[in-house]
Amino acid sequence: MNLRTFIDQKGYGNNPRRLMEDLIHLVFLALGLVAVGSVLVITIYLVVSGLPAIFKIGPVEFLFGTRWASTASEPEFGILPFILTSIYGTAGAIIIGVPIGFFAAVFLAKMAPRRVREVMELCIGVLAGIPSVVYGLVGMTILVPGIRVVFNVPDGATLFAAIIVLAVMILPSVINVSLSAIQAVPREYEEASLALGATSTETYFKVTVPAAKSGIFTAIVLGIGRAIGEAMAIMMVAGNVANMPSLFKSVRFLTTAVASEMSYSSGLQREALFSIALVLFLFIMIINAILNVLKTGGNRK
Amino acid sequence: MIEKISGRRLAWCSLMKGLCIVSVVVVTALTAFMLLYVLVRGVPHITSQLLFTSPSMLRHTIGILPDILNTLYIVITTLLIVLPIGVGAAIYLNEYATNKKVVEVIEFAAETLSGIPSIIYGLVGMLVFVQFCSFGTSLLAGAMTLVVMNLPTIMRTTQESLKTVPESYREGAFALGAGKWRVIRTVVLPTCINGIITGCILSIGRILSESAALLFTAGFAHNVNGFIKGMGSAGATLTVALYVYASERGEFDIAFAIAAILMVLTVIINLITTYLGKLMERRNGQ
Numbered sequence: 001m002n003l004r005t006f007i008d009q010k011g012y013g014n015n016p017r018r019l020m021e022d023l024i025h026l027v028f029l030a031l032g033l034v035a036v037g038s039v040l041v042i043t044i045y046l047v048v049s050g051l052p053a054i055f056k057i058g059p060v061e062f063l064f065g066t067r068w069a070s071t072a073s074e075p076e077f078g079i080l081p082f083i084l085t086s087i088y089g090t091a092g093a094i095i096i097g098v099p100i101g102f103f104a105a106v107f108l109a110k111m112a113p114r115r116v117r118e119v120m121e122l123c124i125g126v127l128a129g130i131p132s133v134v135y136g137l138v139g140m141t142i143l144v145p146g147i148r149v150v151f152n153v154p155d156g157a158t159l160f161a162a163i164i165v166l167a168v169m170i171l172p173s174v175i176n177v178s179l180s181a182i183q184a185v186p187r188e189y190e191e192a193s194l195a196l197g198a199t200s201t202e203t204y205f206k207v208t209v210p211a212a213k214s215g216i217f218t219a220i221v222l223g224i225g226r227a228i229g230e231a232m233a234i235m236m237v238a239g240n241v242a243n244m245p246s247l248f249k250s251v252r253f254l255t256t257a258v259a260s261e262m263s264y265s266s267g268l269q270r271e272a273l274f275s276i277a278l279v280l281f282l283f284i285m286i287i288n289a290i291l292n293v294l295k296t297g298g299n300r301k
Numbered sequence: 302m303i304e305k306i307s308g309r310r311l312a313w314c315s316l317m318k319g320l321c322i323v324s325v326v327v328v329t330a331l332t333a334f335m336l337l338y339v340l341v342r343g344v345p346h347i348t349s350q351l352l353f354t355s356p357s358m359l360r361h362t363i364g365i366l367p368d369i370l371n372t373l374y375i376v377i378t379t380l381l382i383v384l385p386i387g388v389g390a391a392i393y394l395n396e397y398a399t400n401k402k403v404v405e406v407i408e409f410a411a412e413t414l415s416g417i418p419s420i421i422y423g424l425v426g427m428l429v430f431v432q433f434c435s436f437g438t439s440l441l442a443g444a445m446t447l448v449v450m451n452l453p454t455i456m457r458t459t460q461e462s463l464k465t466v467p468e469s470y471r472e473g474a475f476a477l478g479a480g481k482w483r484v485i486r487t488v489v490l491p492t493c494i495n496g497i498i499t500g501c502i503l504s505i506g507r508i509l510s511e512s513a514a515l516l517f518t519a520g521f522a523h524n525v526n527g528f529i530k531g532m533g534s535a536g537a538t539l540t541v542a543l544y545v546y547a548s549e550r551g552e553f554d555i556a557f558a559i560a561a562i563l564m565v566l567t568v569i570i571n572l573i574t575t576y577l578g579k580l581m582e583r584r585n586g587q
Binding site for chain 2: 017020021024025027028029031032033034035036038039041042045046049099100101102103104106107108111112116119120121122123124125126127129130131132133134136137138140141142168171175199201202204205225228229230231232235236255258259262263274277280281284285287288291292
């Protein structure tokens with residue numbers, strides 16, 4: 001009955017082509033919604049499988065406990081070491097990686113001759129494309145022994161090694177995003193500054209860069225997101241012991257905590273690993289929210 | 302002009318310029334070093350035995366043929382599934398969507414997906430595809446996980462190239478009496494094929510370099526299988542094999558050989574995308 005009137009209203013009866021067009025429209029809508037569905041499924045699965053253990057262990061003990069002994073006879077599940085390691089490691093990578101990336105982006109945008117620029121763009125593309133396990137492998141064979149010798153510590157697989165690997169790994173995204181931000185600054189700004197007698201270098205750093213600051217900030221936040229989510233490379237160089245973070249100690253990140261125990265975990269230990277993933281997911285969502293705010297703020301200007 | 306600048310200003314300018322140059326040198330040197338180091342340590346160990354045999358416990362030899370095949374299978378399957386979804390989603394966003402809210406929600410979802418770390422994809426892929434869909438630890442489960450991971454890439458590149466198709470093309474086709482679907486199929490899609498290919502190549506790069514998401518979904522077996530049987534059983538891709546050989550078995554020579562192969566592929570992929578990008582730029586400039 002209802003269907004009948006619907007078909008008549010739409011005029012499908014005497015125009016089958018319109019029916020087909022509308023069906024195709026629906027198919028494309030469905031394909032568009034796959035991304036939305038995936039985000040929902042990921043969120044729901046992480047919350048459902050991550051929350052129970054947090055309440056079984058106790059939110060405070062879980063988040064602020066300083067000892068992680070998941071396989072001990074009296075297991076303890078405190079993930080503060082992982083959280084702090086992730087924060088320190090990311091901060092370290094940002095402190096080392098962002099200045100290098102920032103200055104390189106300014107050079108590429110403003111000073112580089114065309115050929116140098118093309119070569120550099122290829123370099124950045126390659127750096128971005130190198131698999132994280134290859135970074136891990138090179139870190140394992142060069143950085144780890146190097147740190148052991150240079151800083152005279154018993155084992156080179158430390159937070160410091162992880163920070164350096166992460167700093168290199170965030171370089172491409174920092175450079176690319178700040179590059180496009182700097183390039184988007186209107187030429188008139190620079191011309192006005194040059195006309196007032198500023199040198200070109202002064203113009204780039206005192207006019208262009210401040211004008212591009214929301215884009216450069218976006219680059220930093222993106223770098224934070226990449227660094228906090230990286231797992232395999234730092235798993236190979238950070239030593240993987242659940243210590244409280246210290247520059248020359250073997251440490252475990254949020255990501256590596258999940259990756260290193262997942263394959264043999266069971267029971268509450270396994271549930272706790274999902275809780276760690278949930279905490280990591282929360283961090284990422286906060287970073288995404290900041291990115292979104294930055295983006296809409298930038299558009300408004 | 303120049304001589305009127307005070308010493309302090311000049312010093313500041315040269316310092317900033319110096320920092321720029323140092324940074325660029327650091328980035329270039331890093332890339333060159335990574336490439337050379339991996340190639341020098343890896344290439345001597347790439348032998349025909351390594352490339353064309355399976356690992357044998359009896360003869361104590363290691364071959365990566367199964368890993369190469371697994372990588373190939375996973376790349377093909379992932380692209381076959383992600384292409385229709387991603388291109389379709391982009392077409393919806395660019396050609397059909399009239400409701401701004403829906404567009405915003407989909408674009409926000411795509412951006413969220415591209416920010417999620419691969420280890421989380423691995424975990425959720427394990428829960429959803431391995432356990433819930435009961436694919437078991439298999440290449441298929443791995444490929445499905447990678448489909449979700451690569452969806453934003455394909456969507457974004459396709460959407461970007463859809464935007465460059467001139468409105469007049471569509472109007473011309475509509476004026477000739479073509480329906481919407483026909484316009485998309487015969488006019489819009491062929492014009493933006495470059496963007497779709499770029500998306501594919503970027504995705505291949507991502508699939509080749511992925512390890513964390515595959516570890517728990519596709520597992521790490523080394524068996525030579527046909528395509529259908531291979532998709533249903535566990536298997537390591539090259540990247541996962543590299544990880545296993547390096548950090549669990551201490552076979553650094555094998556790991557470097559795989560790393561060298563991956564490096565060469567990375568460089569090739571980059572050259573292709575740069576070339577395609579230039580091609581598109583030239584076309585848009587005309």
